[in-house]
Amino acid sequence: MNPYYKIIKDEEILVKIKTKSDIGFWQYQLFGWLSLFMERGHDFFLITEKKVLLIIKDELKFNQEYSDFSKIEFNSKSDIVTFQDVNSNLQKMSLTQLKLDYDDYQYLKQKLKN
Numbered sequence: 001m002n003p004y005y006k007i008i009k010d011e012e013i014l015v016k017i018k019t020k021s022d023i024g025f026w027q028y029q030l031f032g033w034l035s036l037f038m039e040r041g042h043d044f045f046l047i048t049e050k051k052v053l054l055i056i057k058d059e060l061k062f063n064q065e066y067s068d069f070s071k072i073e074f075n076s077k078s079d080i081v082t083f084q085d086v087n088s089n090l091q092k093m094s095l096t097q098l099k100l101d102y103d104d105y106q107y108l109k110q111k112l113k114n
Contacts, residue, residue: 015046
């Protein structure tokens with residue numbers, strides 16, 4: 001279980017994307033082809049009832065509360081999620097670090113406003 005689940009333990013997860021973490025340059029240089037088969041970990045993009053979270057290589061990169069789920073937008077051309085926080089400020093978050101595949105794009109388009 002990811003240690004960041006304690007942040008959202010009492011909230012329902014509305015959107016969840018899980019991808020494999022990239023192999024780092026130095027890891028590849030040290031272990032070569034073997035690094036492709038090593039345990040890599042996972043990256044997460046989560047939207048709960050109250051928050052938007054982005055976890056890359058087990059590090060919390062983004063944790064922000066939003067005001068209205070129906071107003072969260074996803075631009076598939078630029079990989080940017082846009083929403084209003086609880087202070088009515090417009091927030092933009094890039095998902096390029098996740099390395100989304102076709103199924104992830106379709107899932108986000110289905111769940112979020114385009």
